[in-house]
Amino acid sequence: MGSLGTTTSPPRKIDLVGTPREIGVEHGRQLRQEIRGQIGVYEAMFQQTSKLDWQAVKEVSKAYALTIQQLAPDVYTEIEGIAEGAELDILDIVALNARSEIALGLFSDGCSSLGWKRQNDVLLAQNWDWTTRVKQNCCLMSIKQENKPAIWMVTEAGIVGKIGFNSAGVGTCLNAIRAKPIEPTKLPIHIALRVCLDSKTKAEAIARMKDLGGVASAQHILIADADGPLSLEVSPKGDVQIEPDANGLVCHTNHMIENKLMYEPPWLAGSPVRLDRIRQLSSKLAASGTAIDGEVLRGQVFSDTFNAPQAICCQEDPKRPIETRSSTLFNIVMKLGAGNPSAEVVWGQPGSGKEGEVLHMPW
Numbered sequence: 224m225g226s227l228g229t230t231t232s233p234p235r236k237i238d239l240v241g242t243p244r245e246i247g248v249e250h251g252r253q254l255r256q257e258i259r260g261q262i263g264v265y266e267a268m269f270q271q272t273s274k275l276d277w278q279a280v281k282e283v284s285k286a287y288a289l290t291i292q293q294l295a296p297d298v299y300t301e302i303e304g305i306a307e308g309a310e311l312d313i314l315d316i317v318a319l320n321a322r323s324e325i326a327l328g329l330f331s332d333g334c335s336s337l338g339w340k341r342q343n344d345v346l347l348a349q350n351w352d353w354t355t356r357v358k359q360n361c362c363l364m365s366i367k368q369e370n371k372p373a374i375w376m377v378t379e380a381g382i383v384g385k386i387g388f389n390s391a392g393v394g395t396c397l398n399a400i401r402a403k404p405i406e407p408t409k410l411p412i413h414i415a416l417r418v419c420l421d422s423k424t425k426a427e428a429i430a431r432m433k434d435l436g437g438v439a440s441a442q443h444i445l446i447a448d449a450d451g452p453l454s455l456e457v458s459p460k461g462d463v464q465i466e467p468d469a470n471g472l473v474c475h476t477n478h479m480i481e482n483k484l485m486y487e488p489p490w491l492a493g494s495p496v497r498l499d500r501i502r503q504l505s506s507k508l509a510a511s512g513t514a515i516d517g518e519v520l521r522g523q524v525f526s527d528t529f530n531a532p533q534a535i536c537c538q539e540d541p542k543r544p545i546e547t548r549s550s551t552l553f554n555i556v557m558k559l560g561a562g563n564p565s566a567e568v569v570w571g572q573p574g575s576g577k578e579g580e581v582l583h584m585p586w
Contacts, residue, residue: 244303258309261360287324290411333493335349336398404459439459445475453467
């Protein structure tokens with residue numbers, strides 16, 4: 224399942240260039256084994272959480288395939304290319320890109336994110352928490368495309384939009400939310416993230432998502448550009464924006480803070496605790512006057528294990544089924560101020576002593 228070695232090995236770096244079809248074909252060709260690995264992980268997960276076998280998942284994906292084709296034809300062409308390059312059915316790739324919607328309400332991934340507008344720069348950062356089984360099938364990916372910004376992101380094999388930034392200085396983080404309903408005629412969240420990363424400003428990204436009709440499921444996108452971060456609590460029923468506080472900070476975890484348009488049953492009990500904790504730690508940093516960089520954020524915020532296992536630095540909970548057991552898989556800190564946006568990625572749990580070296584984007 225995948226060919227990236229152990230889960231502590233550094234991720235592969237994949238460079239994709241060209242038309243949407245060329246980008247997709249090369250994605251599918253280079254990550255053929257990892258895409259199959261992801262399908263295996265999600266097949267087991269869907270069986271555990273919703274009793275859907277992969278063929279049933281592909282049936283559900285048909286509605287999303289139509290939506291993507293109609294609303295984001297360039298992205299659909301790229302997905303077709305991934306399927307061709309990986310020698311798989313297109314619905315296999317659509318299912319990966321709509322995996323958050325297909326298993327609505329059944330995912331258990333956490334994530335703690337932070338956006339910070341400072342005097343001379345803008346920082347966007349998060350821990351990504353998910354099942355360790357996907358880690359060997361993730362990679363650092365660059366996409367150089369015609370008439371659009373270049374993209375650098377950390378993504379799962381087969382998925383076209385995720386956590387990262389572009390050459391115009393627009394960055395995205397993602398926090399999963401569990402709420403109902405979903406609407407398959409709207410954009411799956413990972414396609415919406417790609418729409419954001421294809422945009423030249425956060426205002427353009429927000430306008431494009433609105434023009435396309437919004438997002439299919441309740442999620443949180445923390446988006447930023449050189450003007451600062453903005454919290455987007457998106458849902459098929461409508462979106463709510465949360466502005467940074469007086470310190471220029473905005474933080475989020477895995478529950479809606481202000482968007483009450485959805486039905487959101489109790490989910491991760493640790494999410495409000497993590498939100499309070501990340502706000503407390505980042506506000507303390509802001510008040511300290513300390514020079515802030517990726518190392519400081521990792522050391523003083525994102526390595527925090529308060530309320531473990533549901534901590535900012537998430538630990539596996541042995542009481543959960545193996546298919547849905549989450550932990551922090553990587554940390555990313557993006558710097559999006561004027562000129563030359565960049566990011567640092569640490570593979571593994573920051574502060575654990577087992578994390579890998581700092582990886583840089585662009586490379």
